[in-house]
Amino acid sequence: MxxxxxxxxxxxxxxxxxxxxxxxxxxxxxxxxxxxxxxxxxxxxxxxxxxxxxxxxxxxxxxxxxxxxxxxxxxxxxxxxxxxxxxxxxxxxxxxxxxxxxxxxxxxxxxxxxxxxxxxxxxxxxxxxxxxxxxxxxxxxxxxxxxxxxxxxxxxxxxxxxxxxxxxxxxLGADGPRNYLVIFQNNAEWRSQGGIVGAMAVISTDGGRMSLTAQGSSGDFRRYDSSVVPLSPELLGVYGERPGLYIQNATQVADFALTGQIAKEMWAREFGTQVDGVISLDPVALSYLLTATGPITLPTGDVLTSDNAVDLLLNGVYQRYERPSDQDAFFQAAAAEVFSALSSGAAEPRPLLEALARAGDENRLLLWSARDDDQAILDGTTLQGGLPVTDAAQTAFGVYLNDGTGSKMDYYLAAGAGAGWCTGVDGGSTAEAVVTIRNDAPADAATLPTYITGGGSFGVPEGSARSVAYLYLPAGAELVSSEASNAGATPVFGGGFDTGRQVISWTSELAPGEEATLRVRVKTPQTPQLVMHISPTVNTNETPRVATTCE
Structure with missing residues (x-):
């Protein structure tokens, strides 16, 4: 019954x-x-x-x-x-x-x-x-x-x-005016949270009303003599002071709460205004939003759509404009037009909510609030952009990708990651993580514009791409082995710790068509779930593979 x-x-x-x-x-x-x-x-x-x-x-x-x-x-x-x-x-x-x-x-x-x-x-x-x-x-x-x-x-x-x-x-300003700094991460040049900070804008809210009150770009920021916010000794051992010296590197750290604090302080130093929080989007997330707004015509005559936004913003602009100031102007115009469409009500609500949810699930939409009560509401959500959590329910690896070329070559790179339990090995308490990076640039990539290739300014041949991956081991895990296969230059290992998690840094350099793989095995208690987080890039839309064995 x-x-x-x-x-x-x-x-x-x-x-x-x-x-x-x-x-x-x-x-x-x-x-x-x-x-x-x-x-x-x-x-x-x-x-x-x-x-x-x-x-x-x-x-x-x-x-x-x-x-x-x-x-x-x-x-x-x-x-x-x-x-x-x-x-x-x-x-x-x-x-x-x-x-x-x-x-x-x-x-x-x-x-x-x-x-x-x-x-x-x-x-x-x-x-x-x-x-x-x-x-x-x-x-x-x-x-x-x-x-x-x-x-x-x-x-x-x-x-x-x-x-x-x-x-x-x-x-939305129900209790008084709020100001939020929106940063647009550029996945053509990798950083741990997705990409370097490029274009940015301030969205002001008051009583539910939204307005675009300021815009800027990375070119508006100087290099600071010391980190604009204190960095822990552990973080300094992994990243040095770079995240707190350049706005482009604010997203190099793996915790978006720290990124938000850095960006807030840098904006205040250059523009003299305080913001109540920082919101991050990337062009892939923007393409999702365009499914709700429909095509948007830019002042240049370009029509921005969900199908062409990623290619246009991460590659086409650099093919068309040589001067960074012209590139920045294009990005700012695109941001203004998209905001206008969203704030005017042109977006269909249901597709918009679906787009925001998808962006949040993929860590392409991040939010940090300078107000403790608001930040507490975000605790434990994907919007918070925190470090992967290992507890009794899950064992978590984190893979954070960073450009080492000083270029926009990462538009052509594909990255993947996976993890598996090594059943029957070391008492069944061993897990293995695998990271793969491949350079899918055309064979003649050396002939691309200098702004894309980097022009060899950091010692990387034009057309090649150097990447630095930071692999965060599960909290409490014991490193058993790490090895890398690389068709290009000899891989370089480094590392340190971040809030008690061991971090392995792995540098690889790949010419067009080459691929590199990192394989790391750790001892850690087996849990019901095995989780792998990887930086959101142009070519890592799919969830990392998780298996029951190491095969």
Whole structure:
């Protein structure tokens, strides 16, 4: 009988998912789902069922069923029901800016239900995650595992919604004017967070109204005599003072919170104004936004689209303009036109939200707030751009790529990464990480404009590309071995530590068509998940591969 109710709820849930383009229609369906899950919970929680849960073998099966049923009922009644009630009077189109302003009351009205829902789903997910699936029979093990994965995904989405409703009103100036420095990372010249800081702008908000109040470029900044913010002895051992000396290197550190502090201080020194936070985008993220705005015509006559934005901004501009000042003017014009389209309400809300979500998932949209209460809301999210976390649930590697050519050759490079558990090796507690970099530039790359090749100014032959990869080992891991194969110049190793994580730096130099691979093995306790983070570049859109073996 319980199974029948859960099956009915599952079928109804599919109908709800299909109708989410109109949230108002979901409320009645969710009420029906809640009725079925409540009935199933009642059937799997009576005294006889509870007594049977103490029996050998069969008890584990019954306990798993009752735990999942209770969790799903909590989601349907405590989480989805209040959200559905709010959604019944909400339209996604309502977040579209009107005359340059967004109605911040929309977020405040959603906030209580969003927080209630996120907490309920998170609690339900935790109870289901605690089930030991190894004790379950096959026909039960699969759906329990599926429920664990589903609740993890749902919890992440609900928490994102809750944090957005808490953060957005303040960012949009509901409590007074705010200023945010937006930096555009240039993936044609790699840095740990994606690319060097190139064009930038200040977006001012007040009462939901947004305006573009200033623009700048890396050419507006000097080299400082010492780091503009204090760097820890560990960081100095890995990167030196470079991240705090040049605006282009602000993204060289692997933690965006530090990048934000550096960029904020440098902007204040050059322009004399303080900002409340720093937002980062790259041209790939911009291409996602253009799916929502549609094509945008620039003052040059170029039409910027989701299909050509990356190629035009990361390569075409350098092919066309030799002078950096002309390149900067082009970037600033593009940024201004895109902002105008977004602030005027030209973007379709649903594709815009999808674009922002995708950019956030790929670490192409980052946010740091100078206000501690706002920054606390970002804790643990991809928007925070923090170091990869190793804990009881996951073991995490981080790969941070940096240009060593002083050029825009990284537009032509492809990078990939993967990790696997070395099953049966060293007691099953060994993991291996692999990083691959390939130069896909044309054979005649040496004939490209000097601004692209670097002109050999750092000792790298024109057409070749030198890269420095920083591999962050999982916290507490013990290095077993590291080796590199390189068709080009002899690889160079270095390293240090960053907040207790061992860092291996690996320098490679590749001519067109050449490829280099780094392979590192570490001893570390095996966890349920193995995670690999890699810098977002033009050619690393896919999630790094994670395997169950080292083969």
């Amino acid at each position: 319980a199974y029948g109710h859960l099956t009915d709820a599952q079928d109804a849930a599919a109908d709800v998912a299909a109708s989410l383009n109109d949230p108002a229609t979901a409320a009645d369906a969710i009420a029906g789902i809640s009725a079925d899950t409540s009935a199933a919970r009642s059937l799997t929680s009576d005294p006889i069922w509870r007594a049977a849960e103490s029996l050998p073998w069969i008890g584990a099966q019954l306990s798993a069923v009752s735990t999942v049923t209770a969790a799903i009922d909590d989601v349907a009644s405590s989480a989805l029901t209040p959200l559905a009630e709010v959604a019944s009077s909400f339209s996604v189109d309502a977040i579209r800016p009107r005359d340059g302003a967004i109605d911040v009351s929309l977020f405040t009205s959603l906030a209580p239900a969003a927080r209630t829902g996120a907490d309920a789903i998170g609690s339900a997910g935790a109870s289901v995650d605690a089930i030991d699936t190894s004790l379950l029979i096959g026909p039960l093990q699969a759906p329990i595992t599926q429920a664990q994965e589903l609740l993890q995904t749902t919890a992440a989405g609900a928490e994102t919604l809750a944090r957005a409703t808490e953060l957005m009103p303040a960012m």
